[in-house]
């Protein structure tokens with residue numbers, strides 16, 4: 429029964445802990461619907477948002493048989509095909525039945541097949557690795573649905589890999605490959621894979637075979653609280669004082685990104701585990717310092733470089749940084765930030781112009797910018813999603829409307 433914090437909060441665990449899994453109904457439903465469609469699927473979202481846990485949970489619940497090919501490995505091994513070969517031979521179950529020319533291949537499929545053949549990396553008389561992989565999945569799945577997951581697409585987001593991926597998807601329509609009835613689930617960071625295929629004339633056909641599910645992103649407040657609560661109260665048996673303040677703070681500093689929630693809560697749990705096992709807002713202050721010094725160190729130092737050194741112009745740049753931390757949206761415009769600054773710092777902004785446009789432009793400059801311009805150029809996003817978390821944990825506002833940084837803990 430006595431669990432340790434790091435068996436409860438697992439920011440980097442590849443395997444799901446069902447006791448800690450928080451249901452995400454909309455996303456789970458979108459994935460289930462997608463599995464019933466004729467298309468192959470794309471699950472996308474920033475790193476740490478829970479893409480891998482999501483598909484593992486849904487596929488396991490549906491008792492679907494799936495194999496995961498890691499495209500980070502493909503990048504290391506030189507091609508997706510090599511990772512597929514790796515996948516099949518790992519369990520030593522590759523069937524070595526002879527392979528025959530396809531009778532039914534359309535032009536696309538033939539071209540795709542030729543492209544793969546040219547890799548020339550499989551022995552004659554064996555199924556080529558992709559087919560061997562589909563065949564193995566079908567064999568192991570029996571009557572169940574079979575899925576081949578290609579995870580971490582971002583690790584292979586180059587023209588060569590995308591071309592290979594297109595070839596594989598086209599091949600799936602070839603009768604011989606289609607026979608295995610294995611669906612492909614592509615998982616990765618870039619939201620624009622599908623657009624990539626739309627823009628590439630030869631691959632327009634591929635775009636029609638793909639369905640992009642809604643973006644996997646931060647949890648809702650309720651989901652975030654439920655996650656922290658499961659861990660602290662149910663699994664670890666701690667007492668949480670002023671729970672609403674505690675859970676609101678956790679949602680705030682972690683930006684409700686699942687991996688960050690685990691990481692931060694682990695910090696908190698380690699602080700109280702060997703003492704009174706009571707979590708207070710005081711424990712959170714301590715955890716903020718430790719978290720900044722460890723996980724947020726990079727963000728901390730980047731933000732620090734952009735802060736006003738001395739107390740110039742009411743520290744407008746610091747107020748802007750603080751206000752950026754207050755925002756919740758993916759993209760911000762100067763006018764949005766100006767509103768936040770005026771609301772957060774009413775006394776020092778009364779009857780003054782703020783030049784927010786200029787300050788934001790500065791924050792998007794230099795070797796380590798905090799912001800980057802959106803492709804359209806009319807708004808900004810954080811250069812790294814962690815910067816918002818760093819801002820929230822590191823900046824404080826005094827009653828005189830001055831913004832200061834929390835010193836780093838000595839670890």
Ligand SMILES: Nc1ncnc2c1ncn2[C@@H]1O[C@H](COP(=O)(O)OP(=O)(O)O)[C@@H](O)[C@H]1O
Nearest residue numbers: 438439441449450476477478479480481686687
């Ligand atoms: N639905 C969830 N409920 C609870 N924790 C989750 C959930 N999804 C993800 N996590 C946590 O976040 C971490 C990162 O999730 P993961 O699925 O690996 O993200 P991604 O694949 O998007 O990078 C996991 O190790 C787990 O600790």
Ligand SMILES: [Mg+2]
Nearest residue numbers: 479480579580
């Ligand atoms: Mg993942």
